[in-house]
Amino acid sequence: MDIQWYPGHMAKAKRLLREQLKLVDVVLEVRDARIPVSSGNPDLAELLGNKKRIILLNKADLADGKRSQEWVNYFAGEGIKAIAITARPGDVKHLPSLIEETASETERRRRKKGMAPRPKRAMVVGIPNVGKSSLINSVIKRSSAKTGDKPGVTRGNQWVRVRPDLEFLDTPGLLWPKFSSPETGFFLAVTGAIRQEVYDPVEVAHGFVDLLVERWPGLLAQTYQVxxxxxxxxxxxxxxxxKWGLLRAGGAVDEEKAAIRLLQDYRKGKLGSLTLEQPPDIE
Ligand SMILES: Nc1nc2c(ncn2[C@@H]2O[C@H](COP(=O)(O)OP(=O)(O)O)[C@@H](O)[C@H]2O)c(=O)[nH]1
Ligand SMILES: [Mg+2]
Incomplete structure (x- = not known):
C-alpha cells in the first residue's frame, strides 16, 4: 500500500513555521498517541535547533495507557520530554507548569544577558488532525483572554495569556506528514489523519483487518458477533x-461503506484503546 500525500504549499508552510518558531521559547509538538512515530515529522528537529520541545502524545484516551507510558519512557531515553495527554480542559491542567519549567532555562539565559524578564512563550505544532486546535482551546478555556497582536509578530498571530508569566500563540504551526516508512501512510489513514480522498478506504480497511486479526486476535469476533x-x-x-445493512441497490454489500464504518469505529474508540505503533526495544 503506497499512500503519499503532501499538503499544497508545503514550502510556504515551512517558511511560516520557521518564522513562528523564532517567537517562542518552547514548542509543544502534538502527536497522536496511537502512532507516535508516523504522526511526527523528523524535519522538525532540524527546524528547532536548540529550542526546547515537549512532545504531547495526544488522544491518549484512544491509546493503550501502558503503551503510552512505554513511549514516554522511550522519548525520555532519547532525551526528549514527552507526556501522554487528552485535549480536554480537565486533562491539560499540568501543562502550563510543565512549560514554565521547560522554559526556565531560556529565562536564566535572558537574565544573564541583562535582558528584562518577559512572559515565556509557547506554541503548538503538529501535522493535521492530531488535535492542535483542541489542545489550544482546552488550555485557553482554563485561562484568560487574548493579549492582542504584538509588534514584530507575523501578521494575524495572537498571543493568549495563560498565566501571568506564560503566553500561547493561538495559531498552531502546521507540520506536514513525512512518509518515511511504508506503514506511515497506512497508519495516518487508519487514524484519520489524512483526507479520505487520497487513499482507498477498502484497501486501508483490508490492511487494518489483517493487523487486528494478527495483533488483537479475537477482538473483531468479540466486538462484532458475526x-x-x-x-x-x-x-x-x-x-x-x-450486519450493518450497508447494501447497494440490487442487494449486494457496499464494501466501501463497510470499510469506512469500520475505520470510523476504530477512530471513535469502539474497538478499544489500540496503539498501532510500538516503541522500538530499548537496549
Ligand atoms: N478522542 C479524542 N479526540 C480528540 C482529541 N484531541 C482532538 N480530538 C479530535 O480530533 C479531531 C482533530 O482535532 P483538531 O483539534 O481539529 O486537530 P488539528 O487539525 O491538529 O487542529 C477533532 O475531531 C477533535 O475532536 C483527544 O485528545 N481525544
Ligand atoms: Mg486546527
Missing amino acids: VEERQPAHEILIALGK
Whole structure:
C-alpha cells in the first residue's frame, strides 16, 4: 500500500513555521498517541535547533495507557520530554507548569544577558488532525483572554495569556506528514489523519483487518458477533457490511461503506484503546 500525500504549499508552510518558531521559547509538538512515530515529522528537529520541545502524545484516551507510558519512557531515553495527554480542559491542567519549567532555562539565559524578564512563550505544532486546535482551546478555556497582536509578530498571530508569566500563540504551526516508512501512510489513514480522498478506504480497511486479526486476535469476533476471523479481510468486511445493512441497490454489500464504518469505529474508540505503533526495544 503506497499512500503519499503532501499538503499544497508545503514550502510556504515551512517558511511560516520557521518564522513562528523564532517567537517562542518552547514548542509543544502534538502527536497522536496511537502512532507516535508516523504522526511526527523528523524535519522538525532540524527546524528547532536548540529550542526546547515537549512532545504531547495526544488522544491518549484512544491509546493503550501502558503503551503510552512505554513511549514516554522511550522519548525520555532519547532525551526528549514527552507526556501522554487528552485535549480536554480537565486533562491539560499540568501543562502550563510543565512549560514554565521547560522554559526556565531560556529565562536564566535572558537574565544573564541583562535582558528584562518577559512572559515565556509557547506554541503548538503538529501535522493535521492530531488535535492542535483542541489542545489550544482546552488550555485557553482554563485561562484568560487574548493579549492582542504584538509588534514584530507575523501578521494575524495572537498571543493568549495563560498565566501571568506564560503566553500561547493561538495559531498552531502546521507540520506536514513525512512518509518515511511504508506503514506511515497506512497508519495516518487508519487514524484519520489524512483526507479520505487520497487513499482507498477498502484497501486501508483490508490492511487494518489483517493487523487486528494478527495483533488483537479475537477482538473483531468479540466486538462484532458475526465475524469469523479465519477468512480473508474482504470476506470479513462483507460480513460486517451485511450486519450493518450497508447494501447497494440490487442487494449486494457496499464494501466501501463497510470499510469506512469500520475505520470510523476504530477512530471513535469502539474497538478499544489500540496503539498501532510500538516503541522500538530499548537496549
Ligand atoms: N478522542 C479524542 N479526540 C480528540 C482529541 N484531541 C482532538 N480530538 C479530535 O480530533 C479531531 C482533530 O482535532 P483538531 O483539534 O481539529 O486537530 P488539528 O487539525 O491538529 O487542529 C477533532 O475531531 C477533535 O475532536 C483527544 O485528545 N481525544
Ligand atoms: Mg486546527
